[in-house]
Amino acid sequence: MTALLLDVGGVVIRSGSEMLELLGRREPAVRAVAARRGPLGPEPDPDWDRMLRGELSEREYWALRAAEVGRALGRAGWPVSEFMAELFERPGVDVVRPAAAALVADVRAAGLPLGVLTNDLAAFHGDGPLRAGLAFLDDVDVLIDGSWSGVLKPDPRSYAAAVDALGVPAGEIVFVDDMPANIEGARRAGLRTVQLDLRDPDAAFARARSCLGLVPAR
Structure with missing residues (x-):
């Protein structure tokens, strides 16, 4: 899986x-x-x-x-x-990428394991309105935040913790990140990597869908 x-x-x-x-x-x-x-x-x-x-x-x-x-x-x-x-946290500004939200919804609908591996969510945003607006985080199978663990990507231990928590072989995990060093660390850890280019973010979600065997987003 x-x-x-x-x-x-x-x-x-x-x-x-x-x-x-x-x-x-x-x-x-x-x-x-x-x-x-x-x-x-x-x-x-x-x-x-x-x-x-x-x-x-x-x-x-x-x-x-x-x-x-x-x-x-x-x-x-x-x-x-x-x-x-x-x-x-400006009123009326939607910060969630629609393509990300669509992919998360389809992953959940397909019954696939879903995890989050972040370095700075709490360090940057605390428990404020942004965190409250990311409701999907309450429904992920794994949430690892380096703000609390103290282990930051691309430290190999961060990926090992995510692999262990997901209970899926590293080679079956599709990992999406925008930082080249984090992608390289994940690749060394055996994960299937998709690097998001900030100039064309939707392309990364399309590629992740393909890796996961999900139908293209409408």
Whole structure:
């Protein structure tokens, strides 16, 4: 039996880079910072490149963005959690990717095991409105958050914990993540990997569907 294992940030929910663009539209003072947002911005983002090279963690990258945006808005020492709330908890903004929600629903309908392996869900978002809006998390078979376990992807132990908890051989688990290092770690752990490209996220869900033997989304 195949199983689906998902990252959250950038995969199930839109990426911080996408949400930073929206913040730049709302706040003119932030536009220069928002022009540097990983692969999605019109300006180079050296800190993103450092993260991809392993010189910064994702938490360190977003701490830098929070500091920059905070200075632009006159909020010195702005905590990352408050920055993330500003990005993701605006009224009327739907942060869940429709293609992700459709895939999760079809996986559940097919009776396939479903797990989540995330590094930073609680660290970034706590138990606030975003978490409350991710109702599917209450119905997954496995939820592993490095915020609590202290073991972050691409540490091999993170994947081993997910494999053990799902009770499915690693080679039958389809893992979707947007970070190249996390994908490489999963590949070394024997999982079937699908890397989500932030420039074309729906393609990753179509590929995951194919790997799982599910019909294409309508």
